[in-house]
Amino acid sequence: MIIMVMGLPGSGKSYFGERLAQKLGVEYLNSDQVRSKMDLMGQYADETRKQVYEEMAKKVDKLLGESQSVAVDATFQKETYRKIFFELADKHKKKVSIVWVWAEENLIIERLRKKRKDSEADFEVYRKLKTAYENISRPHLKLQSTNDNIDRMLDQAAGYIQERE
Secondary structure: OEEEEEOOOOOOHHHHHHHHHHHHOOEEEEHHHHHHHOOOOOOOOHHHHHHHHHHHHHHHHHHHHOOOOEEEEEOOOOHHHHHHHHHHHHHOOOOEEEEEEEOOHHHHHHHHHOOOOOOOOOHHHHHHHHHHOOOOOOOOEEEEOOOOOHHHHHHHHHHHHHHHO
16 A cells, blocks of 8 residues: 655644554655655755656555555645556555645744754745645545644544555
Protein backbone atom coordinates (compact mmCIF):
# COMPACT_ATOMS: atom_id res chain seq x y z
CA MET A 1 0.00 0.00 0.00
CA ILE A 2 0.99 3.59 -0.61
CA ILE A 3 -0.11 6.10 1.98
CA MET A 4 0.12 9.60 0.55
CA VAL A 5 0.44 12.19 3.29
CA MET A 6 -0.06 15.58 1.70
CA GLY A 7 -0.54 19.17 2.70
CA LEU A 8 0.95 22.62 2.65
CA PRO A 9 4.12 23.68 4.48
CA GLY A 10 3.50 24.13 8.19
CA SER A 11 0.38 21.95 8.16
CA GLY A 12 2.04 19.31 10.33
CA LYS A 13 2.12 16.67 7.60
CA SER A 14 5.72 15.56 8.23
CA TYR A 15 5.31 15.40 12.00
CA PHE A 16 2.15 13.38 11.42
CA GLY A 17 3.47 11.28 8.51
CA GLU A 18 6.54 10.05 10.35
CA ARG A 19 4.46 9.03 13.38
CA LEU A 20 1.82 7.39 11.19
CA ALA A 21 4.48 5.28 9.48
CA GLN A 22 5.80 4.21 12.89
CA LYS A 23 2.29 3.37 14.14
CA LEU A 24 1.53 1.28 11.06
CA GLY A 25 4.98 -0.29 10.79
CA VAL A 26 5.54 0.91 7.22
CA GLU A 27 8.46 2.61 5.52
CA TYR A 28 8.53 6.41 5.57
CA LEU A 29 9.69 8.64 2.73
CA ASN A 30 9.86 12.43 3.05
CA SER A 31 10.28 14.76 0.06
CA ASP A 32 12.45 17.24 2.01
CA GLN A 33 14.85 14.46 3.01
CA VAL A 34 15.00 13.19 -0.57
CA ARG A 35 15.59 16.75 -1.83
CA SER A 36 18.45 17.14 0.68
CA LYS A 37 20.09 13.85 -0.36
CA MET A 38 19.86 14.99 -3.98
CA ASP A 39 21.63 18.23 -2.99
CA LEU A 40 18.67 20.26 -4.27
CA MET A 41 17.81 22.28 -1.17
CA GLY A 42 16.70 25.79 -2.07
CA GLN A 43 15.77 24.73 -5.62
CA TYR A 44 12.02 24.71 -6.22
CA ALA A 45 11.55 25.24 -9.94
CA ASP A 46 9.03 22.89 -11.57
CA GLU A 47 11.82 20.79 -13.13
CA THR A 48 13.53 20.36 -9.77
CA ARG A 49 10.25 19.42 -8.05
CA LYS A 50 9.66 16.87 -10.79
CA GLN A 51 13.13 15.37 -10.19
CA VAL A 52 12.40 15.01 -6.48
CA TYR A 53 9.03 13.31 -7.10
CA GLU A 54 10.62 10.99 -9.68
CA GLU A 55 13.36 10.03 -7.20
CA MET A 56 10.73 9.34 -4.57
CA ALA A 57 8.83 7.23 -7.08
CA LYS A 58 11.94 5.11 -7.75
CA LYS A 59 12.25 4.43 -4.04
CA VAL A 60 8.55 3.61 -3.72
CA ASP A 61 8.72 1.30 -6.75
CA LYS A 62 11.57 -0.61 -5.11
CA LEU A 63 9.76 -0.88 -1.78
CA LEU A 64 6.52 -2.05 -3.38
CA GLY A 65 8.53 -4.58 -5.38
CA GLU A 66 9.75 -5.92 -2.03
CA SER A 67 6.11 -6.12 -0.82
CA GLN A 68 6.59 -3.27 1.62
CA SER A 69 4.05 -0.56 2.27
CA VAL A 70 5.21 3.04 2.39
CA ALA A 71 4.01 6.39 3.69
CA VAL A 72 5.06 9.11 1.26
CA ASP A 73 5.13 12.61 2.76
CA ALA A 74 5.16 15.53 0.32
CA THR A 75 3.15 18.59 -0.60
CA PHE A 76 1.67 16.80 -3.66
CA GLN A 77 0.28 20.15 -4.81
CA LYS A 78 -0.19 19.00 -8.42
CA GLU A 79 -2.25 16.13 -9.75
CA THR A 80 0.63 15.19 -12.09
CA TYR A 81 2.82 14.43 -9.04
CA ARG A 82 0.06 12.38 -7.43
CA LYS A 83 -0.53 10.47 -10.67
CA ILE A 84 3.03 9.09 -10.59
CA PHE A 85 2.20 7.24 -7.37
CA PHE A 86 -1.27 6.12 -8.49
CA GLU A 87 0.38 4.52 -11.51
CA LEU A 88 2.95 2.81 -9.30
CA ALA A 89 0.17 1.42 -7.12
CA ASP A 90 -1.60 0.09 -10.23
CA LYS A 91 1.64 -1.44 -11.50
CA HIS A 92 2.13 -3.33 -8.23
CA LYS A 93 -1.60 -3.99 -7.71
CA LYS A 94 -1.54 -2.04 -4.44
CA LYS A 95 -4.01 0.39 -2.94
CA VAL A 96 -3.48 4.06 -2.24
CA SER A 97 -4.76 5.86 0.83
CA ILE A 98 -4.61 9.64 0.83
CA VAL A 99 -4.44 11.68 4.00
CA TRP A 100 -4.58 15.44 3.58
CA VAL A 101 -3.30 17.33 6.61
CA TRP A 102 -4.26 20.97 7.06
CA ALA A 103 -4.08 23.61 9.78
CA GLU A 104 -5.49 27.04 10.45
CA GLU A 105 -3.37 29.73 8.80
CA ASN A 106 -2.49 31.46 12.08
CA LEU A 107 -1.02 28.18 13.34
CA ILE A 108 0.87 27.70 10.07
CA ILE A 109 2.39 31.18 10.45
CA GLU A 110 3.49 30.28 13.99
CA ARG A 111 4.99 26.96 12.86
CA LEU A 112 6.81 28.41 9.86
CA ARG A 113 8.54 31.01 12.04
CA LYS A 114 10.40 28.19 13.79
CA LYS A 115 13.34 26.27 12.32
CA ARG A 116 12.22 22.80 11.27
CA LYS A 117 14.30 19.68 10.85
CA ASP A 118 14.20 19.26 7.08
CA SER A 119 12.02 21.95 5.51
CA GLU A 120 13.13 25.37 4.31
CA ALA A 121 9.62 26.58 3.51
CA ASP A 122 8.55 29.91 4.93
CA PHE A 123 5.19 31.70 4.80
CA GLU A 124 5.90 33.08 1.31
CA VAL A 125 6.43 29.52 0.02
CA TYR A 126 3.23 28.46 1.79
CA ARG A 127 1.27 31.26 0.07
CA LYS A 128 2.64 30.39 -3.38
CA LEU A 129 1.85 26.71 -2.95
CA LYS A 130 -1.59 27.44 -1.53
CA THR A 131 -2.60 29.43 -4.62
CA ALA A 132 -1.29 26.69 -6.94
CA TYR A 133 -2.67 23.71 -4.97
CA GLU A 134 -4.86 21.55 -7.20
CA ASN A 135 -7.99 19.91 -5.84
CA ILE A 136 -7.70 16.31 -4.74
CA SER A 137 -9.90 14.33 -7.08
CA ARG A 138 -9.72 10.97 -5.31
CA PRO A 139 -11.27 9.89 -2.01
CA HIS A 140 -9.18 11.07 0.92
CA LEU A 141 -9.19 11.68 4.64
CA LYS A 142 -8.92 15.34 5.59
CA LEU A 143 -7.37 15.88 9.02
CA GLN A 144 -6.99 19.18 10.82
CA SER A 145 -3.71 19.50 12.69
CA THR A 146 -3.53 21.44 15.93
CA ASN A 147 -0.75 21.49 18.50
CA ASP A 148 -2.42 18.89 20.70
CA ASN A 149 -4.32 16.34 18.59
CA ILE A 150 -1.66 14.01 17.12
CA ASP A 151 -3.01 10.88 18.84
CA ARG A 152 -6.53 11.49 17.55
CA MET A 153 -5.19 12.16 14.05
CA LEU A 154 -3.17 8.94 14.10
CA ASP A 155 -6.15 6.90 15.26
CA GLN A 156 -8.42 8.41 12.60
CA ALA A 157 -5.88 7.79 9.85
CA ALA A 158 -5.18 4.21 10.97
CA GLY A 159 -8.91 3.46 10.92
CA TYR A 160 -9.34 5.05 7.50
CA ILE A 161 -6.41 3.11 6.05
CA GLN A 162 -7.63 -0.20 7.53
CA GLU A 163 -11.03 0.36 5.89
CA ARG A 164 -9.33 0.82 2.52
CA GLU A 165 -7.13 -2.32 2.70
